[in-house]
Amino acid sequence: MARKPTLRDVSRAAGLSVYTVSRALSNGDDVSAASRALVLKVARELGYVPNRAAQELRKNTRSSVAVVTASTSNYYYIDLMKGIQRTLRLSDRTAIVADIAAEGVYTPELEDATIQDLIQSRTAGVIATLTLAPHNMKLLEDWDIPVVFVDSIPHESATRVPSITTDNFSASMKVGAHLGEHRYSDWLFLVYPARWSTRAERERGIRAAALKYGADIEVLESENDVESAYATLTAYLDAPGRALPRAIIAGNNPMLHGALRVLRARGVRIPDEVAVVAFDEFAWAELLDPPLTVLNEDSETIGVIAAQTLTRIVDDQIKAELRGDPSTPVYRPEDRRQLSSDLVVRRSCGC
Amino acid sequence: MARKPTLRDVSRAAGLSVYTVSRALSNGDDVSAASRALVLKVARELGYVPNRAAQELRKNTRSSVAVVTASTSNYYYIDLMKGIQRTLRLSDRTAIVADIAAEGVYTPELEDATIQDLIQSRTAGVIATLTLAPHNMKLLEDWDIPVVFVDSIPHESATRVPSITTDNFSASMKVGAHLGEHRYSDWLFLVYPARWSTRAERERGIRAAALKYGADIEVLESENDVESAYATLTAYLDAPGRALPRAIIAGNNPMLHGALRVLRARGVRIPDEVAVVAFDEFAWAELLDPPLTVLNEDSETIGVIAAQTLTRIVDDQIKAELRGDPSTPVYRPEDRRQLSSDLVVRRSCGC
DNA sequence: CCTGCCTTCCTAAACGATTAGGGTGATGCT
């Protein structure tokens, strides 16, 4: 198109002022039925589409929400996004995904750059899947950008910030209890670093369960990807005089994948020699060999609730601003939610 | 923060004009070293962050690229996004994901609304994973927004629009040839609808291979999700007098998932009774029972190339605009690329 | 006829950045 039509073009073509055109298009009053019809007709003919940058600048509003993540290759992420997108659509907002792991590895520099970028675009709000650096939380707070954590918790200094997680402690207890009932007495917990904040509660739950059932528990930490998990577990098992554990608990999908690869490489039979259970349900679990017993945390629902919470906070901000009140986001205590989860029992646990 | 600092605030605090401040911050010349240092210091102290809406409005630039998809739950999508994000980051652009399938089902209305939304935000460009309706292509063209298709092709009216796909015909021939060499003579191709444009070439390749190896080929179409695939295949096999095919070719991940579930439910042994091969490699394929023979199409590379192509087109547009030329996107013939792919041979084919 | 009150529309000022065009001294050259 030679020149993209603007409001002014429509106004000229319709013989009305930009004011009237603007009002007509935004369904405001102050416009006669005849004018409105004319404006709509002309706008359609010209193919007018409002410029959102201009709207946002003038109205001081923003329409997109950022999802900050470092684990787009984790499968639970797909369901999470599904829930988020579905919910945001209801309030005409869009999600933008900001992955702060370049080539699969998290870097603090990228986190900083990303946050800077989000502030530049004056994002309406942030949904974070991992704990953000305190100075970045400060930055977002300064700019009145609300944050909601999913499956992760904020830095301890920000205890008011909402967070939607599974009740990881209870979940881990469930996992542990199941192993305990099988009378396995020697567990290995293969887990990602504490930067992903679910780690702490999951470990606490597993340890509590081990204590309760009188099992030995070893916690083995690996970087959060399949290759690292494979290497770490292999090195662990290769240590002199080390015997196979009776049960392996995989902290998430990459840990599970690495562990299964190790067991297969060594020809270890599941669950006869080693039982396996894992956190985070995924589509193929039912078809693996053997079908996997997995903790299902319903990430789609988590996504929905997170998006609802954020939407509410943002809407409250807008209302406050209209009243002339400061637009600092207001967090409610009930925005901190822990969802329960189920153990999907299949075959890998020995059932 | 009470009031967010603007360029004017910085200029006042530094005792310089907005012009000088703007130049200093954007690394332009026309500014003394002393002033620049002062400006940077003041800007940092005030916590100034430029407002991108204002920048984009004034400079008539845009910084985000939209990925239009209807299959976020397909696993290849993860790798695709990885490639796209990684590439866009190099030119300081961000990807926004626009899913035009609500609740997993594609709707034309949502496609229209999404395109409208993209034009409102004056997206720099679009990467589409499925064929878009002709009137929407027209709209994007009117607004000079370039489009690149990945793993899909544009509507026949838009033959110049770039498209990065695997060479699906050759790929299917490879799949078929492998089955042919196993001397299987009775194939079933379980496949998604033609709305996903890879369907046509994949079917053509499979048929060609069947002809070449003298095999019988049946094409069974299902909606593009696991449940539908399961239902469709079950209904097919339950028809009176129907025998099991010797080999099943699954058109993509959801088809494969549905098929495997059916075979498991019926206690069919793979590959002894029925061999299975599938399109689209995915992480768990090596761990399934049995490990799956799969066509690997390297979606990450596809993502990278698509993003590079789009970036180049957009950059050309910007240059043209600076020269005063029309900013219609220019597509080159070599932007239509077909990538080769490998068959990852594991066990499910009978090897 | 005057007044008040709608309804409908307009003018012009924002929003926060970029930048064309112009000004001011200092410096160097003839």
Place this chain on the structure above:
DNA sequence: AGCATCACCCTAATCGTTTAGGAAGGCAGG
């Protein structure tokens, strides 16, 4: 001295919207 050149900085217009603050006309009631 006179003049050109340069480095540095400023004023003000501009991008495409929204909206406060009228203004004009019509109508009803006194």
